[in-house]
Structure formats: structure tokens, C-alpha cells
Amino acid sequence: MNEIIGLFFITVGLFFDFFGCLGLVRLPDVYNRLQASTKSVTLGTCSILFGLFLFKGFTAAGIKALLGILFLILTAPVAAHALSRSAHKMGVGLCKESVCDEYAKEKK
Amino acid sequence: MRKSRIILFFLAFLVWTLLGWPVDFQHLLVGILIACLVAFITGDMFVKRPHVFKSLKRYLWFLYYIPVFIWECIKANFDVAYRVGHPDLPIKPGIVKVKTDLKSDTALTFLANSITLTPGTMSVDVDSENGFLYVHWISVQDQDVEKATRIIVKRFEDILKKVFE
Numbered sequence: 651m652n653e654i655i656g657l658f659f660i661t662v663g664l665f666f667d668f669f670g671c672l673g674l675v676r677l678p679d680v681y682n683r684l685q686a687s688t689k690s691v692t693l694g695t696c697s698i699l700f701g702l703f704l705f706k707g708f709t710a711a712g713i714k715a716l717l718g719i720l721f722l723i724l725t726a727p728v729a730a731h732a733l734s735r736s737a738h739k740m741g742v743g744l745c746k747e748s749v750c751d752e753y754a755k756e757k758k
Numbered sequence: 759m760r761k762s763r764i765i766l767f768f769l770a771f772l773v774w775t776l777l778g779w780p781v782d783f784q785h786l787l788v789g790i791l792i793a794c795l796v797a798f799i800t801g802d803m804f805v806k807r808p809h810v811f812k813s814l815k816r817y818l819w820f821l822y823y824i825p826v827f828i829w830e831c832i833k834a835n836f837d838v839a840y841r842v843g844h845p846d847l848p849i850k851p852g853i854v855k856v857k858t859d860l861k862s863d864t865a866l867t868f869l870a871n872s873i874t875l876t877p878g879t880m881s882v883d884v885d886s887e888n889g890f891l892y893v894h895w896i897s898v899q900d901q902d903v904e905k906a907t908r909i910i911v912k913r914f915e916d917i918l919k920k921v922f923e
Contacts (some may be wrong), residue, residue, distance in 0.1 A: 681788045692834070752901075
């Protein structure tokens with residue numbers, strides 16, 4: 651029974667990770683791409699790890715998968731924050747569809 | 759000072775135990791030594807206000823914060839999947855400025871992380887002195903500071919104020 655639920659979680663994770671990768675290719679600039687890739691980490695990669703935990707139970711691999719979820723949730727947004735902030739400081743502009751940029755006004 | 763070292767010792771020891779899960783005596787002995795070393799070196803950097811760890815009410819509010827956060831995460835994933843999968847790519851990006859009343863570093867970190875993982879928004883920079891956050895929004899609904907604050911920040915700010923402030 652656990653294995654069936656685990657397979658379900660892994661399938662859901664693969665589905666959302668696929669959409670994250672698609673967003674990385676299709677969206678126009680670095681900020682939008684970071685949006686897509688950061689969000690798909692939570693439900694995508696974390697549910698793959700949770701499915702692995704359901705397969706393995708409370709063994710060495712299962713507990714490490716749970717810790718991996720915790721560290722991913724803590725670090726993925728911080729990485730996106732650092733990348734987008736440094737990209738803006740280096741002068742990487744927003745794409746031409748953008749409607750406003752309050753951060754650039756602030757820097758002047 | 760000493761209290762924050764003790765808290766850090768227990769956290770480090772817990773993570774060590776979980777990483778080397780099948781518990782045996784040698785693992786725990788080395789773990790105690792390593793956790794002591796970590797707590798001794800970085801004790802005053804990690805926990806700045808140890809009294810926060812005492813009250814039970816903060817833990818209960820944190821437990822309430824977790825399901826709210828997971829629900830927003832799930833919504834964010836479906837939102838990204840919809841925008842990316844749609845043939846016309848319905849985006850209207852921009853960086854807006856929002857206001858926050860939170861002051862402590864931990865609360866601001868949690869707020870910025872929550873904003874990044876919720877639908878359509880990603881925090882770009884924090885101005886902690888004046889209490890402003892710069893948020894990249896994939897579909898800008900309002901460029902005004904007050905209205906954007908109400909849409910983006912209010913979901914989490916009240917809970918996080920009860921947990922960390």
C-alpha cells in the first residue's frame with residue numbers, strides 16, 4: 651500500500667518538475683525563469699523525496715529524504731533571492747513585457 | 759549567551775542523529791563531540807534571542823503556519839504549471855515595493871522565503887532599516903505600495919509576527 655502511494659507522489663513530482671523545466675526554456679528573462687524553477691522545487695522535488703520516504707520507511711535512506719525536504723525548503727528560496735539580487739545589481743534588465751521596476755528607481 | 763549555545767547544541771545533535779539514523783553508541787559519542795565543537799564556535803551567531811524558544815504559544819502558531827504555507831506552495835505550483843503550459847504565456851512581470859512591520863532577522867528571512875514560495879511572487883531585496891521588500895511579481899495586479907502589501911504580505915505577516923517577534 652505504501653508503495654502505491656509512494657509511486658503516486660513520485661509521479662506528481664515528475665509532472666511538476668517537468669513544468670519547471672519547461673518554464674526555464676519558455677519564459678523570457680532571468681527573474682521569470684527563477685520564479686518557475688524555484689516554485690517547482692517545492693512540490694516537484696520534495697514530493698519525489700517524500701515518495702522515496704514512503705518506499706523506504708524509517709530507515710537510513712528514508713530519514714535522509716525527509717531531511718532533504720527540510721533543507722531544500724530552507725535553501726531554494728535563499729538561492730533564488732541571491733541570484734535575482736546579484737543579477738539586478740549587475741544590470742541585467744527585465745524583459746520588455748514588464749510593467750514596472752521600483753527597485754531600479756530606488757537605486758538611483 | 760550560554761542559553762543560545764545549549765539550544766544550538768541540541769539542534770546540531772538532533773540533525774547529526776537523523777543523518778546517521780540507525781542509532782548506535784559510537785555515532786552518538788562522536789555526535790556529542792561535534793555538536794559541542796559547533797556550539798562552542800558558532801554559538802553566539804545562530805540564536806540571538808534565546809527567550810523566544812521558551813514560550814509554548816510561539817510553537818503552536820508555528821504549527822498553524824505550516825499548513826497555511828503548504829497550501830500556498832501547492833497553489834503556487836499549479837499557478838506556474840498553468841502559466842508555463844498556456845500557449846499564450848499569460849505573464850505581466852514587474853518589480854513592486856511592499857512594506858512590512860517585521861523587524862527581527864529570523865522573521866524577515868521567513869517572510870522573504872514564504873513570499874518566494876507563494877504564487878507568482880519572488881523577493882529580490884530586503885531593506886530592513888526602513889521595512890521595505892522588493893518583490894518580483896509575475897503578474898502585477900497593483901503597483902501601489904499599500905495595495906500590493908495587502909495582497910502579498912498580509913497572508914503571512916500576522917502569523918510570523920506572533921511566532922518570531
